Amino acid sequence: MAGATGVRSWLQAHHLTWLTPRRMKAVTIALFAVAALVASVGLSGSSAPAKGSASSHASAALAR
DSSP: OHHHHHHHHHHHHTTOTTOOHHHHHHHHHHHHHHHHHIIIIISOSSOOOOTTHHHHHHHHHHHO
8 A cells, every 4th residue: 555655646746737636536546456456466464384394393293
């Protein structure tokens, strides 16, 4: 969301003539929707375990 807010601020600061208040609202909604989609689908909260990590922990526990 921070990136979407930054893009929106940059667009607003450049005083583009085609960027009317109505279009700015549409751009804002689109940017936030894309940011939310990328954050929920494109980024993962966890990664797959490394190969062998589970078996090395299990064998260390059995050795005790």
